[in-house]
Amino acid sequence: MKSRAYADPYIAGVGIGLVLLAAYAVAGRGLGASGAFSTVVAAGTVAVRGHGAAASPAVAPYLSGGILHDWLVLELCGVALGGFLSAWLAGRFHFAVERGPHLGVRGRVAASVCGGVLMGIGAKFARGCTSGQALTGGALLSAGSWLFIAGCFATAYLLSPVARRLWR
Amino acid sequence: MTVEWAASVLGLAFGFCLERGGLAFAPKLAAQFYLTDLTVFKVMFSALLTAMLGAFWLDKLGLMDLSQVAMPETFVLPQLVGGALFGAGFLIAGLCPGTSCVAAASGRLDGVAAIAGILAGVAAFNSAYGWIAPFYASTARGAIGFPELLGMSHGLGVALVTAMALGGFWAAERIERSRA
């Protein structure tokens, strides 16, 4: 099945912006992603280590209400479903390990995991990620969100020569 | 209950648009940092611009109360450092937390690996929380916008971001064309 071309990035962006605006208006908050990961880890920590772990200050804020009622978890489930629908409808759903031309599958998986670890830690310090801070906070002109944007993009651009082997 | 449904519906639209824009494909996201494909910048800042202008004007027209929208708190150093770490990770993985879910949902195993990594990173942060906590809570400034912090009106901040984004789009088009 021939896959459809990607949409115009500006149009896709405006679409996301309207979704974000709807979130502000309907729920009084924006979108996010990394917070859901914190909730999952918190729930997992309690499941593995028992209720004693629930008192830990790192984990406690993410335990109220239960994982299936958490806004961000529910949102990310929607994100996955929406992503799947779009991919499937456009003929872009298939199992693959996307990577740069000179990287093998194992190297790519290792890089993904390592990159993920850095993002997980970074998102905790920053209280969010590209969705929660850069997009949501950025549109509200939050000072910290713009600091995050600056730190994130400056670092990535500065380090790009070092990571060349991964992508070029 | 309605708010919970809203989360999933909004998420669905979000994920759909992300995939439509090509943001499930890690090499495309990473190309951003080699200046060959600036889709990430265009999508992100179009979204930011739309939401920012929409929120500002709906609030001005009395159709929405912006002060009722939860504004993230500012922690100067942790967010700079967090941004830097996040940027490094974003470059290496080619995906962010949201797009890694979209990638995984499109069948991409690199997305699944990134998700696993993010979970591990969060867990690592949690176990080190004891000694991280002072830095984590440092340089708090409350929920403040950069216009207020710099002593300018909110509207001026909106205008500046708009100018920066539009200038960026123009530059992005030129850069991409010169690399084609």
Next chain:
Amino acid sequence: MRERRILAVAAAVLGLGAAAADLRPSADVRHLATEIEAEADHISALDLGARIRSGEPDLRVLDLRSEAEFTSFHIPGARNVSLTKLAAERLPRQGTTVLYSEGGTHAAQAWVLLRVQGYGNVFVLREGIYEWISRVFQPRLAVDASAAERTEFARAAELSRFFGGTPLAGVPRSEVPQGYWTGATPASAPLIEKIHRRGC
């Protein structure tokens, strides 16, 4: 391509317009002056105490004193914020804001700052934290108090006990100016001085 141009133009117009839209502050200064003269900017400590006790939602009590003063004693439920921080914050538009400081000056100034930005339902505790202490937390009744004074004091004493304070009846008349509990001009200066020296 055409859609992009339209979007770009729309964004430019809305963005530039935003700067223009925020050029003028949105308050009528004369109106505010009238409010001040009519003392519509005040809330009494007893009313505040009653509203805090009733668990009124969206009631914000802001303490404009230093962190050290706040830590040593503050009105229950109050939040400590400096004038400069308050001027930069975006408060929710709904609900009620009550401001207090040590004597009342900073609170009154903060009242003006907030009202000029268009916030409504902003009130000031006229004599600051000392009004709270002398009227709610540690109300005193003179030995020779009139019946009217006793009734008012009883209301204050009940609130005081709720907040864990110490109402005290039977103190010398010199410590409680005549008419303190019956709404006559609160000649609270001697009382405030006494509290200050007590070091609350």
